Amino acid sequence: MELHPLVIAVAPNGAGKSKLDHPALPITPGELATAARECLDAGAAMMHLHVRDADGRHSLDAELYRQAISAIRRAVGDHLVIQATSESSGLYAPVEQMEQIRKLKPEAVSVALRELLPDDSGLCACSDFLAWLSRERITPQYILFSAKDLTMYEALMTRGVIPDTAHWLLYVLGRYETGFTSAAEAILLAPASDVATPWAVCAFGRVEHLNAARAVTLGGHVRVGFENNLYLKDGTMALSNAQLVAQVGDVARAVGRPVADAHLLREMFC
Numbered sequence: 001m002e003l004h005p006l007v008i009a010v011a012p013n014g015a016g017k018s019k020l021d022h023p024a025l026p027i028t029p030g031e032l033a034t035a036a037r038e039c040l041d042a043g044a045a046m047m048h049l050h051v052r053d054a055d056g057r058h059s060l061d062a063e064l065y066r067q068a069i070s071a072i073r074r075a076v077g078d079h080l081v082i083q084a085t086s087e088s089s090g091l092y093a094p095v096e097q098m099e100q101i102r103k104l105k106p107e108a109v110s111v112a113l114r115e116l117l118p119d120d121s122g123l124c125a126c127s128d129f130l131a132w133l134s135r136e137r138i139t140p141q142y143i144l145f146s147a148k149d150l151t152m153y154e155a156l157m158t159r160g161v162i163p164d165t166a167h168w169l170l171y172v173l174g175r176y177e178t179g180f181t182s183a184a185e186a187i188l189l190a191p192a193s194d195v196a197t198p199w200a201v202c203a204f205g206r207v208e209h210l211n212a213a214r215a216v217t218l219g220g221h222v223r224v225g226f227e228n229n230l231y232l233k234d235g236t237m238a239l240s241n242a243q244l245v246a247q248v249g250d251v252a253r254a255v256g257r258p259v260a261d262a263h264l265l266r267e268m269f270c
Contacts, residue, residue, distance in 0.1 A: 005260035005268070006252045007200065007221040009046040010039040012241045014227030015058035015089040022230050024240055027052050029071035036072045036080055038242035043249035045265045046081040047072065048110060048223060058089040060096070062103035069106075081262045083108040083141065088115050094122055098129045105136060110170065112143040113152055127161045134163040139269055141200070143170045168198040168269050170223065173211055198269060202228055208244070209233040213251045222248050 012026050012035045019025055026035040036047055051068050053059040069082055084106035086097045094116045101109055117126045133140050142162070144150050153169070156162045200221035203211035208229035212222045224244040232238050233247055252259050260268065 003255065003257040004219065005258045005264055006216055006248075007046065007260045007265050007268070008044050008245055008248050008252075009048055009083070009200065009221070009223040009225075010035075010044045010241050010245050011048040011050075011202065011223055011225035011227035012036075012039070013050050013052075013225075015050055015085075015087055017226060018056060022226055022237070025226055026241070027056070029068045032068050033071040033075035035241050037075045038240055039245050040076050040080055042242040042245040043252075043259050044080065044242075044245045045260050045262045046083055046108070048083045048085065048225070048227070050085055050087070050227070058087070058091060060086065060092055060100035062100055065104050065106070079262050081108055081265050082106065083110055085110050086116070087112065094118070095125065098125065101138075102129075102132065106138060108139040108141065109133065110141045110143055112145070113156065114145065114149055117152075117156075123161065130162055134165045140167045141170050142167060143172055145172050166269055168200065168221075171199060171201045173201055173203040174205070204228045206231045206235060209247050212248050216248065216251045216257060217255055224248060 012032065017025055019027070026032045032047075032049070039047065049065070049068060049072075051059050051061070051064040053061065053064065065084055072080065072082060084101065084104055086101050086109055088094075088097055092100070097116060111130075116129070117123065130140070142153055144153060153162070157164070198221065200223055201211055201215045202208070202223040206229065208224055209232070212224055215222050224247075225241045226238075226244075229244070230237055232243060238244050249259055
């Protein structure tokens, strides 16, 4: 298997965690900018970004995103791809999720198909939105939580709802397992499909690094960070998101796989 360059993405905060979960969880624009610089230095090519409102709640507000992105760009320039989330977190209906992304026009966005299209009544709106992403050259990453989601993705590709333009997949391992903990063997499900689209994995809990390492060796890409896991491979709590990124870089070096930077990532997927 050809070891094409590995993309390491970092998800530094997520929608639900707080400083009570980890005192170094970055939430403010300044904290996110500092985390971006550290993770870039550790080998990340992309930041999967969540922002919070004044009460600390998950938000898709375009202006809050602009404030965070501006701070990150001042810290790292264009040396990280910044991927906005469209996650509802139980707060946004599909039309609101799509509206906020249209307002923001990010470089890249993560899209959970099961959220944007919970039933066929929203098919036209979802199709229009995905076509708009393609026209605006906003690179989507389709989030797949289960084999059912993969089947849905394949069907929407066949029907032309998902444009046949640059995109990639993220297999989220363990989102609906007890305690949000991924099984150690979950990675084996990810590359089992015949889908040729580039893919990445993220996993929950202390087996995050094990699944990340397997993805590295199987030719996939990786997302790590405090959104899903706070622990290093030795079981101790990580001091920063950058430590989780650096662990994956160590695996890549050990197997002789080059690590992509943001500029190469844009050439590969954007």
